[in-house]
Amino acid sequence: MPDKESFLMIINAQLISLRSQLADSTDGAATVELDQSRVGRLSRMDALQAQAMQKESLNRARRQVLLLEQALVRLDNDDFGWCAACGEKIADERLKHNPAATLCITCAERKEKSALQRL
Secondary structure (H helix, E strand, O other), rough: OOOOOHHHHHHHHHHHHHHHHHHHHHHHHHOOOOOOOOOHHHHHHHHHHHHHHHHHHHHHHHHHHHHHHHHHHHHHHHOOEEEEOOOOOHHHHHHHOOOOOOOOOOHHHHHHHHHHHOO
């Protein structure tokens, strides 16, 4: 079973990577220029689509940073690795893959199945 230090290293490595991605990616989300004499209509549509995709990517990265920061708080409070729904231990392999996980695989599957049934 990995110890607290191992998960701290995993979380910090992911935070460094995400923060670097955020710093490098802000240009792609910049406003698309309206001057159609320089950019054709289809090229502008492509640029708008790329901009929207970049913005969503940045939003996902920001959300993941927040989730990882919350995981650090749980790690400090010794709440890390315990399912928020059932209180059981979350598998180490799951936490290595996604240290921001707050649900064990059983509860996560149950939540996903419930959400799909509501559709």
